[in-house]
Amino acid sequence: MQLAASTALAGLLPSVALAGEPLTNVKKSAESLPDPLTSLKDITSYNNFYEFGTAKDDPARNAGSLRTRPWTVSVEGEVNKPKVFDIEELLKLAPLEERIYRLRCVEAWSMVIPWIGYSLAELLKQVEPTGNAKYVEFISLEDPKQMPGQRDATLNWPYREGLRMDEAMHPLTLLAVGLYGEVLPNQNGAPIRLVAPWKYGFKSAKSIVKIRLTEKQPITSWMEAGPSEYGFYSNVNPAVDHPRWSQAKERRIGEFFKRPTLPFNGYADQVAQLYAGMDLTKYF
Numbered sequence: 001m002q003l004a005a006s007t008a009l010a011g012l013l014p015s016v017a018l019a020g021e022p023l024t025n026v027k028k029s030a031e032s033l034p035d036p037l038t039s040l041k042d043i044t045s046y047n048n049f050y051e052f053g054t055a056k057d058d059p060a061r062n063a064g065s066l067r068t069r070p071w072t073v074s075v076e077g078e079v080n081k082p083k084v085f086d087i088e089e090l091l092k093l094a095p096l097e098e099r100i101y102r103l104r105c106v107e108a109w110s111m112v113i114p115w116i117g118y119s120l121a122e123l124l125k126q127v128e129p130t131g132n133a134k135y136v137e138f139i140s141l142e143d144p145k146q147m148p149g150q151r152d153a154t155l156n157w158p159y160r161e162g163l164r165m166d167e168a169m170h171p172l173t174l175l176a177v178g179l180y181g182e183v184l185p186n187q188n189g190a191p192i193r194l195v196a197p198w199k200y201g202f203k204s205a206k207s208i209v210k211i212r213l214t215e216k217q218p219i220t221s222w223m224e225a226g227p228s229e230y231g232f233y234s235n236v237n238p239a240v241d242h243p244r245w246s247q248a249k250e251r252r253i254g255e256f257f258k259r260p261t262l263p264f265n266g267y268a269d270q271v272a273q274l275y276a277g278m279d280l281t282k283y284f
Contacts, residue, residue: 019068019185023178026116029097031172033266037100038111040180042253047187048105049206050154051140051147058149059187065146066207068191075123077213078133083126087191091177093126094118098181099174104236104265106200110250115195116178121169129165129213136168137161137218138194138205155221161205162218162232163196166274172197172267198267200234236265237280 142158189206222230238261
């Protein structure tokens with residue numbers, strides 16, 4: 001009877017999956033790297049997620065208060081078919097893939113993470129963007145009861161990020177719902193987050209509740225907080241330093257020596273054409 005119950009539960013996944021539970025029917029993607037993976041322990045214990053505190057270990061300590069069910073994501077703005085998607089619907093919207101991506105933080109550390117999800121384009125096609133849709137804005141959950149870091153004015157909550165429409169539709173741009181074969185942990189942006197691997201990590205909004213397509217470029221949280229230090233594009237660029245530190249090298253978590261940072265985080269062949277004619281010597 002216990003075996004039958006376990007089999008029945010497995011058949012329900014991912015529809016009732018919660019953080020830490022296995023995700024089933026995940027295929028390996030060609031959009032993966034041969035780099036050695038960062039350990040699950042490091043990925044889940046060394047995070048920037050200011051909604052739960054500013055220290056690297058704060059999210060792992062404090063994110064247990066986040067409730068990921070029920071959860072909905074509203075997609076609206078310059079679309080012909082605005083819709084509110086339930087998380088269970090989003091989990092089934094497209095086949096889930098494991099994609100091994102580099103993550104490069106603007107603070108000059110990096111990881112290699114086996115994300116699970118599907119291209120953001122799969123979701124955007126469902127709502128039929130209008131011809132006026134030039135940008136995509138991502139808005140994270142704002143709930144200080146669940147997210148104690150929001151009780152402090154570290155940023156102007158809720159967290160907001162954005163991409164240009166062609167960036168959002170690029171096949172590499174991922175909606176992630178898991179990592180390491182399991183449902184996304186709370187401290188890593190559960191239940192659904194963005195991953196744009198050629199950009200600095202802060203561009204990848206976590207715990208998304210709203211996606212808005214706009215004609216005008218949105219003001220992102222870090223642009224608002226530090227306009228002299230953070231721009232809209234924020235592509236990984238070793239030749240352009242942050243105003244307070246070098247971006248030429250990075251510390252891969254789990255390694256002792258620093259390594260050279262790659263232009264576009266190593267994804268130049270796939271994405272450099274998006275920025276043809278732009279002056280990439282500027283800090284975007």
